[in-house]
Amino acid sequence: MMYCRIKDVMTHEVVRAHGETPFKAVARLLSGNRISGLPVVNDEEKVVGVISETDLLQHQAHQTEGYGSRRVRRPKLTRSARTAAAKARATTADHLMTRPAVTATPEHYVTEAARIMREHGVERLPVVDDKDRLVGIVTRGDLLRVFLRTDEEIRREVSRRVALGLDVPRYVVDVAVDEGVVTLRGHLERHDAVGLAVRIAGHVDGVVGVVSRLTHRPTSARTRSVVGAPGHM
CATH class of the missing domain: 3.30.70 (Alpha-Beta Plaits)
Structure with a gap:
């Protein structure tokens, strides 16, 4: 088999969440399916964001921050820091996810997918059709299959x-x-x-x-x- 395009290596059955999915439900989806991230879709199955384990860990870190330590003056938060702080307080997927999602199409070459992942620092790409509807997902592990x-x-x-x-x-x-x-x-x-x-x-x-x-x-x-x-x- 030739692994030339994303459609040849992507996973078609995708674990996903919706905007209103509770935080704990997202954690169960990741843990239960042994995955490190998932896309968030709206009612039309269009991808609106992506959640990773890192997003959940930020929430956990925020919950324990301050215990057993003295209060200190903090510098003014940067935009990225404000985003992280907002995620730390999230209770649903809508506030937890990173948006907009970086996506690919089934016709992208795997080399293009690898470049996109490297440039955006992501480990997975939701795969969408011409109407931005979720049709699959591709991970770094999937791309490595070409070397097999x-x-x-x-x-x-x-x-x-x-x-x-x-x-x-x-x-x-x-x-x-x-x-x-x-x-x-x-x-x-x-x-x-x-x-x-x-x-x-x-x-x-x-x-x-x-x-x-x-x-x-x-x-x-x-x-x-x-x-x-x-x-x-």
Whole structure:
């Protein structure tokens, strides 16, 4: 199986909460399903926010804050600190969740999902349709499944994509894969084709790294053949 898009790796049955879901009910959903976060949806199943274990822990920390300690003057709260304080007092999912939710679509590539997670510092993405309705969820663990592809699966896809991208027969570029590391061997006509082959291989899901053993015709040799050809006066 090729894990190229989110729809191939996402979980379709999603544990979710609604805005009015009580704090303790949210905690039970997370604990009972052994998950670290969940989306919050409205009556139309549109995603309106996301709750993580961190949000619940902020509430717990607020409950115990001040016990056994002296009162101290606190600096003026920043926006993020005010948000955390509000979550600490939350009694329902509506006040506990982070909004707006960072989401993805089923057609996003898993590499795009990984980039979105990294940029926003999140561990899961609710997956929504074209009307923003919840259809699944993808986690970091789901994305890591692409690295469980066998070397042979990776080799076949790299060989196919490189041949297609360079418009050459597959035998022109020999592809070997060992523990996800791709090695390319062969002789190409152009120098830029070497770089293109490496880029194509590197974008295949499951590839850990690319080693190029590709060679190409010298540029000067191609120039001489063109300049010295009949009819080019």
